[in-house]
Amino acid sequence: MIRFENLHKAFGDKQVLAGLTLEVQDGETMVVIGYSGTGKSVALKHIVGLLDPDAGDVLVDGRAVSTLDRDALNALRREIGYVLQFAALFDSLTVAENVALGLRRRGLDDDEIAERVTEALALVDLTGAGERYAAELSGGMRKRVGIARAIALRPRYILYDEPTTGLDPVTSAVIDRLMVRTREHLGVTGVVVTHDMRSAYTVGDRIAMLYEGRIRQVGTVAEVQETDDPVVRQFIEGRPT
Amino acid sequence: MIDRIGRRTVGLIQAVGRWGQFMADMVRALPDVTTWGRLALVQMRRVGVDSLPVALFIAAFTGVVLALQASYTFTGTVPLYFVGTLVGKTMMLELGPVLAGLALAGRVGASMAAELGTMKVTEQVDALETLAYDPQSFLVVPRVLAGTVMFPIVVALAVFVGIMTGWMTSLWLLNLSTPEFVKGLRQFYQFKDTWFGLFKSATFGFTITTVGCVVGLSTRGGAEGVGRSTTRAVVYSAVAILVLDAFWAAVLLR
Numbered sequence: 433m434i435r436f437e438n439l440h441k442a443f444g445d446k447q448v449l450a451g452l453t454l455e456v457q458d459g460e461t462m463v464v465i466g467y468s469g470t471g472k473s474v475a476l477k478h479i480v481g482l483l484d485p486d487a488g489d490v491l492v493d494g495r496a497v498s499t500l501d502r503d504a505l506n507a508l509r510r511e512i513g514y515v516l517q518f519a520a521l522f523d524s525l526t527v528a529e530n531v532a533l534g535l536r537r538r539g540l541d542d543d544e545i546a547e548r549v550t551e552a553l554a555l556v557d558l559t560g561a562g563e564r565y566a567a568e569l570s571g572g573m574r575k576r577v578g579i580a581r582a583i584a585l586r587p588r589y590i591l592y593d594e595p596t597t598g599l600d601p602v603t604s605a606v607i608d609r610l611m612v613r614t615r616e617h618l619g620v621t622g623v624v625v626t627h628d629m630r631s632a633y634t635v636g637d638r639i640a641m642l643y644e645g646r647i648r649q650v651g652t653v654a655e656v657q658e659t660d661d662p663v664v665r666q667f668i669e670g671r672p673t
Numbered sequence: 674m675i676d677r678i679g680r681r682t683v684g685l686i687q688a689v690g691r692w693g694q695f696m697a698d699m700v701r702a703l704p705d706v707t708t709w710g711r712l713a714l715v716q717m718r719r720v721g722v723d724s725l726p727v728a729l730f731i732a733a734f735t736g737v738v739l740a741l742q743a744s745y746t747f748t749g750t751v752p753l754y755f756v757g758t759l760v761g762k763t764m765m766l767e768l769g770p771v772l773a774g775l776a777l778a779g780r781v782g783a784s785m786a787a788e789l790g791t792m793k794v795t796e797q798v799d800a801l802e803t804l805a806y807d808p809q810s811f812l813v814v815p816r817v818l819a820g821t822v823m824f825p826i827v828v829a830l831a832v833f834v835g836i837m838t839g840w841m842t843s844l845w846l847l848n849l850s851t852p853e854f855v856k857g858l859r860q861f862y863q864f865k866d867t868w869f870g871l872f873k874s875a876t877f878g879f880t881i882t883t884v885g886c887v888v889g890l891s892t893r894g895g896a897e898g899v900g901r902s903t904t905r906a907v908v909y910s911a912v913a914i915l916v917l918d919a920f921w922a923a924v925l926l927r
Contacts, residue, residue: 480803506805514803520796534804537708581804 433458434479434589434623438488440645441474448474450645451488461615461622463636465629465667470642472625473517473593479623480512480591481505492589510538513582513590513620517597519574521566521581527553528562531581538585552584555617556610572603576610583614590614592624596631608634629668633657641667695887699817702809712815720781720816720882721823725830727780728773732831735768736760736838744847753849757857760839765866766926769832771918774877777824778910782885785816786906789889790899798890808890817882824878825871832870873921880917881910 439452448471456462464472477483478490481497489496492508500508521530528549535545553559556576561569569577575595582590592611596604608631615622615635626632632639633653640650641664649656649664659665702709743759789812792798798808836858843849888906892898 477799482799482802502807506807509803509805512803514800516796516800516803518795520800522792522797522800533806537805585804 433491433493434621435491436475436478436488437491439475439478439485439490440487441471441478441483441485447645449485452642452646453488454640454647454650456621456623458621459619460637461611461624461635463624463626463632463639464642465627465632465639466642467667468627471645472627472642475642476514476591476593476623476625479589480509480514510585511588513585513587515575515578515582515590515592515595517593519578521569521574521577523565523567525566526562527558527564527566527569527577527580530566530577531562531584534581534585548584548586549580552580555583555613556580557606572599572606575599575607579607579610579614583618586618587620590618590620590622592622592626594626595624596626596628601630604628604631605634607631611635627667629670691891692887695813695883698809699813699883702807702814705807705810705814708806708810709814709818712811713818716815716819717823720777720819720878721827724777724780724823724827727776728827728831729834731772731776732764732769732835733838735772736764736835736840737842739763739768739835740839740842740847744843744849753847754853754857755860756839756843756847756849757854758860759857760843761836761858761862762866764832764835764839765870767918769835770828770870770874770877771914773828773831774824774874774881774914775911777827777878778881778914779907781820782881782906782910783903785882785885786889786892787899787903789886790892790902793890793892794895794898812890813886816886817879820878820882821875822878824881825874828874829871869921869925872925873918876917876921877914880913884910884913 434456436452436454439449440447441449452471452475454462454464464475466472474483478485478497479492481500484498489498491497492512495504495508497505497508522533525533531549531552532545535548540548549562550559553562556579558573558576558580561573566574566577579595595611596607599607611622611624612635614620622635624632624635636653638650638652639656641648641656643663649659649661651659656664656668739760740756743756744753747753747755789798792812798812801808801811840851840854843854844851885906888902888909892902894901
């Protein structure tokens with residue numbers, strides 16, 4: 433279980449998170465929606481200790497992330513797959529090498545690494561693309577490789593940072609399907625940060641809206657779709673003020 | 674005015690603190706040989722072998738110019754075999770390490786700052802961390818180690834080439850015989866000339882690569898930030914080389 437407990441984070445004078453509290457249950461996919469710049473990605477980075485909170489903390493299976501030493505933090509990171517916003521692939525490596533990178537860190541032997549890479553690439557429909565360089569891929573393919581890199585680790589948790597941003601509707605739907613398939617195949621707990629409502633409805637078990645540094649509303653997809661909260665309604669309907 | 678001085682002082686103290694933290698993190702990453710071992714070999718080729726053409730090109734022409742200038746200065750006042758002395762001493766003690774260092778600050782330091790800066794702004798460094806890699810082990814240690822080990826080798830070859838071109842110039846343009854040139858070369862030679870130049874080169878290699886890594890990994894702000902970091906890495910490295918050069922001369926040659 434992932435639990436944000438009264439998380440505060442500011443950058444300079446800008447208070448980004450101001451008491452974020454949210455619980456993500458084992459096995460569910462929680463979608464965090466919100467306006468650009470409201471701190472969705474910032475919240476996600478706290479889960480893997482890429483950022484330290486000013487106050488509050490994130491608890492993963494009861495472990496307060498900000499208090500972990502380097503070894504414990506790396507142990508935690510081995511349980512989490514993280515799909516970064518623009519996939520963050522290493523351009524000088526091939527697709528297969530990108531996917532294998534995290535597996536090498538885990539000390540697996542070459543045969544097992546090759547097997548897991550093949551399996552992960554098949555899961556994201558990129559069989560045969562292993563020898564291509566990351567720099568040669570389209571945006572959608574890069575995101576799929578990013579997902580393959582995360583799922584090859586067979587993590588307990590997967591974090592997706594804006595997985596469909598910048599993609600055309602068809603490719604976005606492919607990515608959404610992949611996220612659903614990943615959850616079904618691996619049974620992982622997921623946190624998806626997005627402002628793409630179609631994606632949120634497709635992949636989410638529950639949706640939480642982050643607004644002014646706190647959770648404005650959290651509920652099932654149906655509950656959010658039927659909400660009376662004017663801020664949430666305006667966001668999900670995409671209405672200008 | 675006082676406010677500005679205060680802010681600058683605080684900024685300077687913070688920069689020193691960040692530098693100290695960076696060095697401590699680098700030392701902490703040293704035992705992680707399984708991560709940096711293979712990568713260090715790749716970097717050694719990039720920092721060392723790939724830098725050879727530019728370093729040797731500079732050294733070759735420096736040797737020619739040194740021989741001609743020495744002859745111009747010495748003619749009529751000092752025996753011409755001192756051309757060998759001046760070429761050898763100057764290449765080993767000063768121009769070999771410093772010119773190669775400045776050239777490689779541009780080539781190696783800039784490329785490291787740009788590469789790491791790009792990785793930083795495209796979240797590749799974050800990706801490494803989420804895969805449980807320590808960026809110090811994966812990115813910094815191989816580069817700094819490669820710089821520290823390979824710079825003295827590059828400089829040694831550059832010094833050799835500089836002396837060779839100085840000798841050829843003496844032979845073909847100054848009518849100096851090989852025994853005369855060699856006599857001058859050996860006249861005031863001490864083993865310290867060799868190790869001083871190579872030791873200095875190792876410190877230049879360490880400095881250039883460390884600056885490239887520190888500046889690269891602190892990049893912010895997209896392509897413009899990468900550009901700024903690249904320029905900054907070259908300027909800081911060049912200044913650091915000149916300051917270190919004076920420092921080692923004051924400490925080791927007095």
